[in-house]
Amino acid sequence: MKLYTYFRSSAAYRVRIALNLKGLAWNALPVHLVRSGGEQHLPEYRSVNPAGLVPALDDEGAVITQSLAIIEYLDERHPEPALLPGDALQRARIRELALTIACDIHPINNLRVLQYLTREFGVDEEKKNAWYRHWVETGLETVEALLAAHRGQGRFCFGDTPTLADVCLVPQLYNARRFDCSVSHLERIHHVVEACEALEAFRRAAPESQPDAV
């Protein structure tokens, strides 16, 4: 399998974790989101992913975009270890947390959105960072509340094995730290992320471990 990826993209980071947890062999096809005005806008890449975003997975010629669609696909094609274990309600809990990150935090802070704020509204660096932190802090407060309500006793978000929820949480916390967000009081999140970061599948997926890291 081949993954169009960028080391700092947290959506690509999710898929890298999932591929590693499944023990699947994959090659990175780096797409530099900043260099030369953004390689994701080049026609070659637009023909892979018309949205001009990473990641995109190439599984023997079938190209799939959208990190959560990719991960659900991987989980259906390679069921073990399950990233969505349990009954319908347990799976809903996992997806609810994953989507709280993937819909309500990440897209609002995506590079193209930040670029729009600067370009069209003349938002300065300080205000842009306040925007970034606002959505991360608001969203991770919700994640902490969801964990408080539904987590149970496991080491990870839901149980004693990592799921799609953990796969989404770790990259989001990585970004929260990088942009100095105020999240140190979110204890459940920190416990979960610590458990994840002890696993090689998560460590090998981290931005600094990627071939395109600069």
Place this chain on the structure above:
Amino acid sequence: MKLYTYFRSSAAYRVRIALNLKGLAWNALPVHLVRSGGEQHLPEYRSVNPAGLVPALDDEGAVITQSLAIIEYLDERHPEPALLPGDALQRARIRELALTIACDIHPINNLRVLQYLTREFGVDEEKKNAWYRHWVETGLETVEALLAAHRGQGRFCFGDTPTLADVCLVPQLYNARRFDCSVSHLERIHHVVEACEALEAFRRAAPESQPDAV
């Protein structure tokens, strides 16, 4: 089942369509997102959904948030008619299109985001509408390209029955029309939406058909 909903929320609209397609009985619990500063911020509602967003589904006391998590849950608990039919790749195509809307268009134009633009950046009405249209037009161009690449011959996004992709597309096009976005050239989208709007399950879910419509 009970659904916390707001007539104009396109995320709630998705769930209303899914409930109707499944033929499930449900009651609306309206949460007015504008009146009194937004009923979604009241402590009573925060105890239902800590994110302070609609929709939320109450299935005999189990409350699930995030529209796509709710719909996947409904599809697992009530498999017929299937909203994610087919093999893993077909299901990936459906989720890819749904997530292109649910992650890459809708959250950036959510009410709380538009309110932030006005409150913190002093963005005026005209520029706010340009922002709104930019993300809808960019995102629906991607949807059209995905349909061009993968749609096949069916009446709906993928095949001859409505799926999660159609469930997400119809509310997004509703918003596109409401805000005068430039989308009339997106032929495949219009063909699909026309097929959907011929179905009672979609019509009964529309904003103007809701008890809280004003």
